[in-house]
Amino acid sequence: MTAKTALRAACALLACGGVAASWAASTNDQKAEALALSNAGRYAEAVERLDAVIARHPNDSEALTRRGGAYLRLERPSKALADFDRIIARDPMSTTGWTDRGVALMMLGRLDEAEAAFIRSIRLWDVPLNGARGLGSGGRDAVQEARATAYAGLAQVHHRLNRHDEALAEYDQAIRIDPIDPNSRIGRGDVHRALGDLPRALADLDEAVRLGPNYPRAFASRGRLLEDMKEDARAEADYSRAVALDPNYAFAYRLRGAIRSRTGRNEEALRDFEVVGRLRPNDSENHKDRGGVLVRMNRNDEALAELDRALAIDPRNAKAYQNRGAAYNNLRRYAEAVADLDRAIDLDPKNAGARTNCGLALFMLGEYERSLEDLGEAVKLAPRNAIVHFNRGNVYAKLGLRDQAMADYRAVEEADPRLLASYGGVSGVLAEMSRDRMAMRSPSPRPEPTSEAEARMREGRSSQAAGDWARAVEAFDKAAAADPRRADAYVARGWSRLCADVDGAETDARAFFNLAGWRDPAAPYMAILGVLAERRAGRDPAAYAFLEDALAKLPGSDAWPRPVLLHLNGDLADAALIDAAGNDVQRAEAHTIVALACLRNRKPADAREHLAWVHDHAVDRSVAADLARATLARLDQSDQIARKP
Numbered sequence: 001m002t003a004k005t006a007l008r009a010a011c012a013l014l015a016c017g018g019v020a021a022s023w024a025a026s027t028n029d030q031k032a033e034a035l036a037l038s039n040a041g042r043y044a045e046a047v048e049r050l051d052a053v054i055a056r057h058p059n060d061s062e063a064l065t066r067r068g069g070a071y072l073r074l075e076r077p078s079k080a081l082a083d084f085d086r087i088i089a090r091d092p093m094s095t096t097g098w099t100d101r102g103v104a105l106m107m108l109g110r111l112d113e114a115e116a117a118f119i120r121s122i123r124l125w126d127v128p129l130n131g132a133r134g135l136g137s138g139g140r141d142a143v144q145e146a147r148a149t150a151y152a153g154l155a156q157v158h159h160r161l162n163r164h165d166e167a168l169a170e171y172d173q174a175i176r177i178d179p180i181d182p183n184s185r186i187g188r189g190d191v192h193r194a195l196g197d198l199p200r201a202l203a204d205l206d207e208a209v210r211l212g213p214n215y216p217r218a219f220a221s222r223g224r225l226l227e228d229m230k231e232d233a234r235a236e237a238d239y240s241r242a243v244a245l246d247p248n249y250a251f252a253y254r255l256r257g258a259i260r261s262r263t264g265r266n267e268e269a270l271r272d273f274e275v276v277g278r279l280r281p282n283d284s285e286n287h288k289d290r291g292g293v294l295v296r297m298n299r300n301d302e303a304l305a306e307l308d309r310a311l312a313i314d315p316r317n318a319k320a321y322q323n324r325g326a327a328y329n330n331l332r333r334y335a336e337a338v339a340d341l342d343r344a345i346d347l348d349p350k351n352a353g354a355r356t357n358c359g360l361a362l363f364m365l366g367e368y369e370r371s372l373e374d375l376g377e378a379v380k381l382a383p384r385n386a387i388v389h390f391n392r393g394n395v396y397a398k399l400g401l402r403d404q405a406m407a408d409y410r411a412v413e414e415a416d417p418r419l420l421a422s423y424g425g426v427s428g429v430l431a432e433m434s435r436d437r438m439a440m441r442s443p444s445p446r447p448e449p450t451s452e453a454e455a456r457m458r459e460g461r462s463s464q465a466a467g468d469w470a471r472a473v474e475a476f477d478k479a480a481a482a483d484p485r486r487a488d489a490y491v492a493r494g495w496s497r498l499c500a501d502v503d504g505a506e507t508d509a510r511a512f513f514n515l516a517g518w519r520d521p522a523a524p525y526m527a528i529l530g531v532l533a534e535r536r537a538g539r540d541p542a543a544y545a546f547l548e549d550a551l552a553k554l555p556g557s558d559a560w561p562r563p564v565l566l567h568l569n570g571d572l573a574d575a576a577l578i579d580a581a582g583n584d585v586q587r588a589e590a591h592t593i594v595a596l597a598c599l600r601n602r603k604p605a606d607a608r609e610h611l612a613w614v615h616d617h618a619v620d621r622s623v624a625a626d627l628a629r630a631t632l633a634r635l636d637q638s639d640q641i642a643r644k645p
Contacts, residue, residue, distance in 0.1 A: 027053050027056060027057060027060075030049045030050070030052055030053050031049075031050070031053055031062065031063060031066070033049050034046040034047075034049040034050045034053070034063075034066055034067075034070075035066065037049065038066065038069070038070055038073070041073075043070040043071075043073045043074050044070075044074060046066070046067075046070045047067055047070050047071065047074070050063050050066055050067040050070070051067070054067065058086075059086075059090055061087050061090065061091065061094075061097075064083045064084075064086055064087050065083070065084075065087060065096065065097075065100065067080075067083050068080040068081075068083035068084050068087075068100055068104070069100070071083065072100075072103065072104060072107065074541070074544070075107070075541070075544070075545065075548065076544050076547075076548060077103075077104040077105075077107035077108045077548060077552075078104075078108065078547070078548055078551045078552065078569065079569070079570075080100070080104045081101065081104040081105065081108070082571075084097055084100045084101040084104060085101065087100075088101065093124055093127070094124075095121050095124045095125055095146065095147075095150070096121075096146055098117050098118070098120045098121035098124065098150075099117070099118065099121040099146065099149055099150045099153060101117040102114045102115075102117035102118040102121065102150070102153045102154075102157075103153060105117055106153065106156065106157060106160075108548070108551075108552040109552055109553070110552065111157050111160060111161055114153070114157050115154065115157045115158075115161075118150050118151075118153045118154035118157065119154065121150040121153075122147075122150050122151060122154065125147050125150065144177055144178045145178050145181065147177050147178075148173075148174040148175075148177040148178035148181055148184060149174075151170045151171070151173045151174035151177065151184075152170070152171065152174040152181075152183060152184045152187055154170050155167040155168075155170035155171045155174065155184075155187055155188075155191075156187060158170065159187065159190065159191050159194070164191050164194055164195050167187075167188075167191045168188065168191055168192075171184050171187050171188035171191065172188070174187075175188065180211055181211070182207075182208040182209075182211040182212030182215050182218055183208075183212075183215075185204045185205070185207050185208035185211060185218075186204075186205065186208045186215070186217055186218050186221050188204045189201045189202075189203075189204030189205040189208060189221060189222075189225070190221055192204060193221075193224070193225050193228065198225065198228060198229055201225050202222070202225060202229075205218065205221055205222040205225055206222070208221070208222070209222060214245055215245075216241075216242040216243070216245040216246040216249050216252060217242075219238040219239070219241045219242040219245070219252070220238070220239065220242045220249070220251060220252045220255065222238050223235040223236070223237075223238035223239045223242070223252075223255060224255065226238060227255075227259065232259055232262075232263065235255075235259060236256055236259050236260070239252045239253075239255050239256035239259070240256060243256070248279055250275070250276045250279040250280050250283075250286075253272045253273075253275045253276045253279070254272070254273070254276050254285075254286060254289070256272050257269045257270075257271075257272030257273045257276065257289065258289065260272060261289070261292070261293050261296075266293050266296060266297050269289075269293050270290065270293055270294070273286055273289050273290040273293065274290070277290065282313055282506070282507070282510060282542070283313075284309075284310045284311075284313040284314035284317050284320065284510075284514070285310075285317070287306045287307065287309045287310035287313070287320070288306075288307065288310040288317055288319050288320040288323060290306045291303045291304075291306035291307035291310060291320065291323050291324065291327070292319070292323040294306060294327075295323055295326045295327045295330065298330060300327040300330045300331050301331075303323070303324075303327045304324060304327050304328075307320050307323050307324040307327065308324070311324070311484055312504075312507050312508075312511060313507055313510050313511060313514070314510070314511065314514040315480075315484040315485050315490075315511050315514060315515050316347055316485065316514050316515060317514075318343075318344045318347035318348040318351060318354070319344070319348075321340045321341065321343045321344035321347070321354070322340070322341065322344040322351065322353060322354040322357065324340045325337045325338075325340035325341035325344060325354070325357050325358065325361070326357055328340060328361075329357060329360060329361050329364075332364070334361045334362075334364045334365050335365065337357070337358075337361040338358060338361045338362055338365065341354050341355075341357050341358035341361060342358065343484065343485070344358075345358060345374075350381055351381075352378045352381040352382035352385060352388055353378075355374045355375070355377050355378035355381065356374070356375060356378040356387070356388050356391050356392075358374045359371045359372070359373075359374035359375035359378065359391070359392070359395065360375075360391060360395070362374060363395050363398070368395075368399060371395060372392075372395065372396075375388075375391060375392040375395060376392070378391075378392070379392060379408075384415050385415065386411075386412045386415040386416035386419050387419075389408040389409070389411040389412045389415065390408070390409070390412045390419060390420075392408050393405045393406075393407075393408030393409045393412065393429075393433070394429075394433045396408060397429075397430055397433035398433060402430070405430055405433070406426065406430060409426040409429055409430060410426060413425070413426055452478075452479075452482040452483075453479045453480075453482040453483035453486055453489065454479075456475050456476070456478040456479035456482060457475070457476070457479045457486075457488070457489065457492070459475040460472045460473075460475030460476040460479060460492055460493075460496070461492070463475055464492070464496060464626070467626075467629070467630075469496050469497075469499045469500035469630065470500050470502075472492070472493075472496040472500075473493060473496045473497055473500055473502065476489055476492050476493035476496060477493065479492075479493075480493060485515055487512055487515045487516040487520070487522075490508040490509075490511045490512040490515070491508070491512060491522055491526065493505075493508050494508030494509055494512070494526065494529050494533070495529060495623045495626070495627070497533075498529060498532060498533060498536070498627060499623075499626050499627055499630040500630070501536075501630070501634060503537065504533075505529055505530075505532070505533035505536075506529075506530050506533035506534050506537070506539075506542070506546075508529070509526045509527070509529045509530030509533065509546070510530065512526045513526065513549075518549075518550075518553040518554060523550075523554060524550065524554055524561050524562070524564075524565065525561065525623070527546050527547070527549065527550035527554070527565065528561065528564055528565065528568070528593075530543070530546035531543045531546045531547055531565075531568050532596065534546065535600065543568075544569075547565060547568060547569045550565050551565060551566075551569065560580070560581070560582065560586050560589075561586075561589065563576075563577055563580040563581075563590075564577065564589060564590070564593055567593060567594075567597075568593070574594045574597065577590045577593065577594060578590045578591065578594065584617055585622045585624075587613075587617070588613075588614045588617060588622055588624040588625055588628070589622055589624040591610040591611070591613045591614050591624075591628070592610070592611070592614055592624040592625075592627055592628045592631075593624075594610050595607040595608075595609075595610035595611045595614075595628065595631065596631070598610065599631075599635075604635060607631075607635065608632070608635060611628045611631060611632040611635070612632070614628035614629075615628060615629065615632060
């Protein structure tokens with residue numbers, strides 16, 4: 001080798017070494033930045049930094065662990081699971097890898113697999129010299145914490161499976177290993193509460209609060225226990241402490257709102273439910289709760305708007321039907337009240353309140369025989385409830401059935417003497433209610449909902465065939481109103497809304513799942529609808545929530561349209577999605593999904609090519625063709641491009 005050649009080689013080596021050092025510094029900087037972002041709660045940004053690290057170093061266990069943890073915080077356990085599986089594939093003896101895998105699987109609802117992962121981690125901890133693998137710095141405290149976490153995770157799985165005795169034993173072990181962790185105390189306290197052992201539950205939750213005075217979950221769990229113990233004031237104080245520690249803790253606001261509602265502090269309850277609504281806008285239960293408070297405040301029109309929203313999200317929400325029926329009763333819209341209360345009873349036959357309200361509405365419609373049947377059933381369901389007896393007694397009195405009325409009023413006097421006090425006792429209320437006796441009259445006719453819904457469905461399908469999406473949506477609105485538990489109405493309206501470029505398709509997707517569940521053949525496509533609709537509205541976290549549910553709850557086969565879900569989740573490239581399609585129907589769906597992704601990434605020219613493919617290969621057996629045509633027709637409207645999925 002000449003001197004010149006040697007010099008060049010040395011320079012090249014130095015240059016390579018400089019690049020390597022630079023890359024190493026960059027990698028460490030990005031990992032440090034990702035850690036800082038995670039600690040600040042900016043998990044999506046942390047994932048971006050870690051993506052860059054892992055692209056250069058695919059086997060960097062620390063980066064994979066951190067990215068998986070960030071995905072868990074973003075409530076994307078399927079993405080986290082992929083990272084933890086990569087760690088385990090590289091190092092099958094990784095205790096933390098198996099524990100983290102168990103956490104992700106538990107979030108996905110795959111409890112049997114989660115149980116196996118936690119058991120594997122616990123067994124690996126017993127392998128000599130395996131104690132601190134993958135933990136980095138932290139010493140004995142980190143080892144204790146990690147080992148206890150595996151036992152606590154297994155306990156949580158067994159608690160969810162109602163295997164409470166096993167859960168208690170595992171929480172005991174977790175606490176022996178790491179006695180200063182509040183989480184295990186919270187978990188064990190919740191198990192004691194589930195078993196009805198309230199004193200032991202309180203001891204654990206008091207200790208959890210002492211160990212973790214900044215843990216909002218500790219206060220929320222203790223608050224629920226205190227409610228069980230009829231200590232509402234202390235429970236409310238705990239919920240207030242929880243929301244002070246975490247102003248985004250929707251569950252604690254809901255619990256506090258429920259106490260305030262139950263104790264008649266309606267304005268305060270409304271404020272709590274409003275906060276929940278901002279934090280969780282698609283929560284049917286919260287809309288139901290807020291609507292119920294508004295009914296009690298006689299703000300019935302506002303209540304109807306809230307309850308309509310609750311039922312749009314979950315058409316099986318029995319309490320929402322009951323509350324809306326009460327609002328209709330207040331507004332003297334008795335036929336509508338009966339329709340809703342019948343639905344509430346059908347969903348929850350043991351609901352005495354719905355039976356009572358339905359009986360009163362039927363009475364006002366002149367259906368006296370059925371009114372007394374429902375009121376009688378309410379009394380059977382709640383024989384010691386003063387309000388139930390009072391309402392039936394009033395109906396008996398109005399119908400001139402004095403002896404029966406007296407029997408109910410005496411039952412009221414025994415259950416709650418204060419209720420009759422303002423009327424001057426039994427004789428006073430009987431005289432008051434008998435003053436305007438009702439004559440027997442013919443029942444008012446009420447429409448049959450099924451025939452009305454079917455007619456509106458036919459009307460909507462005709463509008464779909466004509467490409468008149470706005471009119472189709474109107475027809476399906478009426479079909480869903482006539483029969484709110486008809487799942488195909490939400491399928492048809494959801495896709496029509498997406499084609500019409502109007503809001504609400506994501507709500508139809510949620511309504512469908514609440515009605516039909518995940519085993520229905522239409523479920524994969526309704527998950528896709530939910531993702532597209534949420535992305536159209538710019539709500540990526542909500543879109544990913546649909547994806548997480550779909551990937552966890554749908555069958556695990558690779559059959560179509562699972563590749564579409566994987567593409568939407570970022571796990572399958574555009575070309576791979578199209579290649580996965582097995583026929584022209586599937587190819588039309590693939591090209592449509594890719595086109596929508598192009599629009600989302602501000603690539604309208606690329607989108608047009610894919611939409612044109614669908615247009616040229618007319619496929620009438622898939623909603624993809626309709627969605628492609630509708631999107632292509634709007635493509636030149638630049639003010640709408642940015643809003644496409």
